Amino acid sequence: MSSFQPEMMSLQANARPIPRQLVVLSGKGGTGKTSLVAALAALVSDKVLADCDVDAADLHLVLDPKRRCREPFISGKEARIVPARCSGCDLCKEQCRFDAIHVGRSNGGRSFCEIDPILCEGCGLCARVCTSGAVELMDAERGEWFVSDTRHGPLVDARLNIGGENSGKLVTLVRNEAVGLAQEMGVGLVLVDGPPGIGCPVIASVTGADLVLAVTEPTVSAVHDLQRAAELVQGFGLPLAVCINKTDLNPEIAGRIRMMCADLGFPIVGELSYDTAVVRAQVEGKSILERGGSVVADQIREMWKILQSMLEKVEEQK
Amino acid sequence: MKIVIASGKGGTGKTTLAVNLATALAAEASVGLLDCDVEEPNCHLYLRPSFDATEPVTTLIPVVDEQACTGCGLCARACTFHALLALPGFPLLLPELCHSCGVCAYVCPEEAVSEGQREIGVLGSGEVGNLYFRWGRLHVGEARSTPVIRVTKDPASAPALDTVIIDAPPGVACPAVETMRGTDFALLVTEPTPFGLHDLILAVETARQMGIPCGVVINRMGIGDSRVNDFCGAEGIPILLEIPDDRRIAEACSRGEVFAAIDEAFASQLRAFASDLHACAEKVASP
Numbered sequence: 074m075s076s077f078q079p080e081m082m083s084l085q086a087n088a089r090p091i092p093r094q095l096v097v098l099s100g101k102g103g104t105g106k107t108s109l110v111a112a113l114a115a116l117v118s119d120k121v122l123a124d125c126d127v128d129a130a131d132l133h134l135v136l137d138p139k140r141r142c143r144e145p146f147i148s149g150k151e152a153r154i155v156p157a158r159c160s161g162c163d164l165c166k167e168q169c170r171f172d173a174i175h176v177g178r179s180n181g182g183r184s185f186c187e188i189d190p191i192l193c194e195g196c197g198l199c200a201r202v203c204t205s206g207a208v209e210l211m212d213a214e215r216g217e218w219f220v221s222d223t224r225h226g227p228l229v230d231a232r233l234n235i236g237g238e239n240s241g242k243l244v245t246l247v248r249n250e251a252v253g254l255a256q257e258m259g260v261g262l263v264l265v266d267g268p269p270g271i272g273c274p275v276i277a278s279v280t281g282a283d284l285v286l287a288v289t290e291p292t293v294s295a296v297h298d299l300q301r302a303a304e305l306v307q308g309f310g311l312p313l314a315v316c317i318n319k320t321d322l323n324p325e326i327a328g329r330i331r332m333m334c335a336d337l338g339f340p341i342v343g344e345l346s347y348d349t350a351v352v353r354a355q356v357e358g359k360s361i362l363e364r365g366g367s368v369v370a371d372q373i374r375e376m377w378k379i380l381q382s383m384l385e386k387v388e389e390q391k
Numbered sequence: 392m393k394i395v396i397a398s399g400k401g402g403t404g405k406t407t408l409a410v411n412l413a414t415a416l417a418a419e420a421s422v423g424l425l426d427c428d429v430e431e432p433n434c435h436l437y438l439r440p441s442f443d444a445t446e447p448v449t450t451l452i453p454v455v456d457e458q459a460c461t462g463c464g465l466c467a468r469a470c471t472f473h474a475l476l477a478l479p480g481f482p483l484l485l486p487e488l489c490h491s492c493g494v495c496a497y498v499c500p501e502e503a504v505s506e507g508q509r510e511i512g513v514l515g516s517g518e519v520g521n522l523y524f525r526w527g528r529l530h531v532g533e534a535r536s537t538p539v540i541r542v543t544k545d546p547a548s549a550p551a552l553d554t555v556i557i558d559a560p561p562g563v564a565c566p567a568v569e570t571m572r573g574t575d576f577a578l579l580v581t582e583p584t585p586f587g588l589h590d591l592i593l594a595v596e597t598a599r600q601m602g603i604p605c606g607v608v609i610n611r612m613g614i615g616d617s618r619v620n621d622f623c624g625a626e627g628i629p630i631l632l633e634i635p636d637d638r639r640i641a642e643a644c645s646r647g648e649v650f651a652a653i654d655e656a657f658a659s660q661l662r663a664f665a666s667d668l669h670a671c672a673e674k675v676a677s678p
Contacts, residue, residue, distance in 0.1 A: 355584055
């Protein structure tokens with residue numbers, strides 16, 4: 074567990090209160106994080122939304138944002154070899170730990186080294202070992218991020234370039250921008266749609282969270298992945314609430330999740346029925362709350378009441 | 392032939408397809424299944440191997456010789472990843488941030504930096520029935536999964552196999568790209584929904600940028616709309632398989648059962664699909 078988690082916001086002297094951050098995670102992908110966040114977006118007033126699933130962001134597909142600003146995400150370095158200066162000695166290729174350098178051949182048959190931008194991690198070792206000054210290190214643009222207006226309030230989201238490095242840094246940027254925006258507006262909540270997995274973008278998403286909501290479903294895979302995500306969240310000392318989506322898909326495994334959560338002390342704040350109306354809402358570009366006609370909308374309303382009281386408790390403890 | 396099963400979006404059925412396809416094919420050929428979704432590996436839940444993942448996966452980290460270090464701070468300044476902090480007298484290592492690039496050792500004028508091993512995950516491999524299975528698992532709290540993916544994919548110690556099926560992590564960031572690298576064909580699994588389509592487009596772009604031929608599998612056919620089919624038609628991407636939204640398959644998956652092992656019709660559909668896939672991959676590989 075990383076012991077070094079710079080929390081920029083807490084360093085800022087700001088008269089306005091720091092908003093609470095509710096982060097929605099799952100471990101396993103496709104359990105319904107984004108559909109749930111879209112529904113909460115429709116339900117909860119006075120919040121800023123942040124989509125931290127930066128390599129496959131989907132929240133905008135439901136929220137239809139009007140982009141207010143678009144900024145490049147520049148992080149780390151990217152190496153490039155100027156063919157005219159390269160002697161073709163391939164010292165850089167030998168030294169590169171990421172297999173990012175290969176030898177190419179010019180039209181004249183002269184060999185020179187080339188760097189694969191997808192594999193290059195920007196460490197700069199090639200530039201240091203090169204004896205002919207052929208390697209240039211440039212600031213790397215690895216994606217872009219946006220601030221937008223939606224019918225449910227402001228949204229901060231991003232798009233990471235394919236194979237993008239530093240996804241954790243982009244997540245941190247998105248989250249911090251959303252927190253800053255909420256502070257500016259005097260809004261008390263940032264609602265974060267998190268990425269799947271447990272690696273770097275997830276760690277960046279939960280850093281600084283006040284409450285984590287894990288969305289799971291009654292399948293052996295989702296339960297396995299929930300346990301690993303929960304272990305990560307516990308490592309950060311954060312409170313974790315659980316939502317069982319499609320709870321009637323396998324009642325036996327849903328029962329096992331209830332027992333497991335009781336043992337580990339994670340409150341189950343909601344159980345949502347399996348209802349194809351949720352997908353139909355997505356096809357219509359709506360959340361299930363806006364579409365209506367589903368018991369799931371009522372279940373989410375009930376769940377929000379519990380989450381709200383948990384967030385208030387967090388507030389009191391601060 | 393190495394087939395990677397990928398998708399932009401999570402939860403579209405990559406693992407379901409991987410274990411079912413591998414199981415169906417293993418009846419007739421030598422097949423390997425590599426689970427490279429090392430943050431959240433799930434194939435073992437279906438295959439229930441007799442072995443756990445216990446073999447340590449390590450990365451290189453700098454080890455600074457306190458006697459030789461003069462505290463000049465060159466290593467910390469050279470580290471692009473901010474994994475070394477220059478403290479008075481001696482650098483402090485933040486191991487989770489280290490990319491094992493070796494720059495610190497290279498720049499140290501005192502040759503005080505050597506490299507040591509740090510465990511970040513585990514690996515397991517062996518036979519499950521007539522299938523060769525290999526899976527990696529990142530330790531909880533570790534940020535960088537690519538080194539674990541790399542060794543899970545490393546075929547050096549694997550037996551000779553006709554077909555290797557690789558289960559990729561979701562997304563299009565470095566873990567997915569590392570998994571797809573060097574494969575012969577990418578099967579992109581999606582759902583007929585707006586989220587599925589959006590993330591499929593990202594996955595197609597990724598495969599194209601990497602020069603990997605690809606085909607699409609639409610899972611849970613019937614739950615959404617036809618925009619995925621329209622997109623594939625317009626882009627000339629073959630739709631190789633459509634799996635219906637069948638509650639029996641969903642329930643088998645929820646229990647961790649391999650549907651192809653209990654339903655011969657599905658298994659033979661997958662075998663037919665696999666021979667189409669080989670033909671398709673050969674056609675796109677040598678146009």
